[in-house]
Amino acid sequence: MSQYHCPDAQTVQKLRDIANKLRIHSIQATDASKSGHPTSCCSAAEIMSVLFFNTMRYTIEEPKHPNNDRFVLSKGHAAPILYAAWAEAGLFPESELLKLRKIDSDLEGHPTPRLNFVDVATGSLGQGLSCAAGMAYTGKYFDKADYRVFCLIGDGESAEGSIWEAMAFASHYKLDNLVAIFDVNRLGQSEPTSLQHELEVYRARAEAFGWNALIVDGHSVEELTKTFWAATQVQGKPTCIVAKTFKGQGVPGIADEENWHGKPLGAKSEAAIKAIQENIINKGPHGVSPAPISKTLSPIKMSVQLASPPAYKLGENVATRLAYGTGLVKIGKSNDRVVAMDGDTKNSTFAQKFKIVRQSKNDQVTVVASCVTLFEAMKAADSLAASGVNIRIIDPFTIKPIDAATIIASAQETGGKIITVEDHYAEGGIGSAVSCAVSEQRNIIVKRLYVPEIPRSGPSGELLEKYGISASCIVKAVQSILSA
Ligand SMILES: Cc1ncc(C[n+]2csc(CCOP(=O)(O)OP(=O)(O)O)c2C)c(N)n1
Known part of the structure; x- marks a missing residue:
């Protein structure tokens, strides 16, 4: 078992600063587009900062590198903070963030795979964990790789039945490479969630579904770094991190208040940004790089080739699906990553x-x-x-x-x-x-x-x-x- 090394004080402060920068980006971007969900972003700021700048292993040059850890933003309406994280990581200039929701920008209101750092479209709540579980299954059983999959879920969203189907699937298949983070900010869209901050109930439910469940202060980078590390030590079970957060955290007068879902801060932005900035110690570039991807892994085979050339006669008519099936079989012979899926109709x-x-x-x-x-x-x-x-x-x-x-x-x-x-x-x-x-x-x-x-x-x-x-x-x- 590896030892947990708490990040030094300087790193902890940098992670706090990054979280606050992500908040500011989210407020500015949603203000620029006059739409979006800044308060949903603010509750997740420390979670995103720790994930992207301490926990997750990925290469910024290649956001779709097969050995990268995966991240699924199941609460897709918090897209601005996802975009902000990638901009802070250096994937694209921060100025791009202000194009949020513009017709000619791929930084849409909800993430789509048009973006090279997004694997699955999210926004229709309740779906992200199923996708993340599928990725974790692929990583564990097909790729046999050590990449991990992280999925951020809203507490209101967690009421969706599909979340719990995915929870059952993940524990059944012992997906210890999967971490679900419940951003328990107490508030949904129009009113408080039914469980509000009853964190123990979330924990009990996750445990009942066969998960390792950990409650954490979702605004403490120290607790988050330790908890994400602890998740890597658990074998045979996925981990659910139940993070106690506050919607709009960091914004005086708005944090933990109702009626701020899905609203840019508008006239209140300037004061909000000023208040957040006061908490940032390192005003300049943070200089933190993501954790490197595994070097010990041989790269996952990505080539897609037919094991033998097509054997059709010139002019011969072949049904598309027959050719597809024949081709698929040949590709599968040359690459064991090719998976054919159907709805129990094999x-x-x-x-x-x-x-x-x-x-x-x-x-x-x-x-x-x-x-x-x-x-x-x-x-x-x-x-x-x-x-x-x-x-x-x-x-x-x-x-x-x-x-x-x-x-x-x-x-x-x-x-x-x-x-x-x-x-x-x-x-x-x-x-x-x-x-x-x-x-x-x-x-x-x-x-x-x-x-x-x-x-x-x-x-x-x-x-x-x-x-x-x-x-x-x-x-x-x-x-x-x-x-x-
Ligand atoms: C299936 C589905 N139902 C409803 C919505 C509309 N909607 C968007 S955000 C939201 C509230 C989400 O609350 P929560 O999961 O607690 O996230 P928070 O914004 O508080 O972080 C709702 C109901 C949706 N996007 N998808």
Whole structure:
């Protein structure tokens, strides 16, 4: 176990000074844009200062270096302080900060990946921790790298259920490279949060979700440096830092007051900045660099190459998703960082060489089906083939976007006849999407099999039959469309 070395007094003061400079930048930038959230920035100033100038390891020359620690600002409305931190770190001139929210500036009201130091867009509250957990999972299990992931969450935001789904995920996968910081400034947008400063409740909840949880004074750089260090010592669990802060901290008359959410300070700015400046000892450049990234790591393999060249014949037509799937497999063979993700559909996507699932030169009908109905369609195809009728089967993979080109091309090759089959109501599913996709085509008809009423419980085979989406129903539908 490594020893904690408290930063010397000079460094501590520099971190305090940086925090106050970040406050001033946030006030000035939101004043310049006449919009934004300066008080939400002020509560996080020491957290950001310690993270960016003491704890996190990154190279300023390459904000997306694969070995850098990651930072996700889940409370994305505090974007001005994120931008201020990167400007203070030297990524771009401080003067840029005054372009906040201007139409031609990438320093938008909420962070987006248009910026080279932002991995995921945030601002819709509750989403950042899921992204951070995914990054930490990738770091621990795929990259096997030692970069860490930090995620700053608002206390009001922490009421979102998705935060707790991510908490459960992170502890289940023992993401000890993940640190969530709850900025518990007591106030939400329109009123105090339900827990206000009940820090022990936050701690108990985080612990109940399997996290290592630490309460800290979020305005004490000494406590923060120690707590962030402590988080690195914990194995097998993510760490939740419950930081007691005050909204608008540092601004007399505004700190911890209601009705200051999302408002530039305007006429009160000058006095606010003067008050904050009085606390800054080192007025000039702070001269603090971020902690260096790990030197012991071999750089993560970033090259994306096919393991073998494409093997298509000139002029051969190949469905895009088939080519995509084939290409993805080849890329994956050459780079183990390539990850294909889907929503529990790996047995119905390209990963198992699906997209057009079944085809022949003399298909008479195109059947579009998915999940359970896809298997029913396969059974129907076998049964129909025995009587000399071939059908083409497409798994749409997604309905938004729908692969209209493939569906239209298939329909044209199968006499303009399409049957959709879904374990879903008539509206808003495969049938609707396919009908919409072919609506401007001549000579294509769509027959739709779907669940016509509120379904009951029962054995799945009987239910498929009862609601008309079983293999035998597909066979009948094919016979019917062919005889029409
Ligand atoms: C999903 C979602 N709901 C509502 C909002 C609007 N909104 C923006 S900031 C905010 C309050 C956030 O409070 P808190 O998380 O405590 O952050 P603070 O500003 O106090 O740091 C709300 C409700 C949003 N951005 N996203």
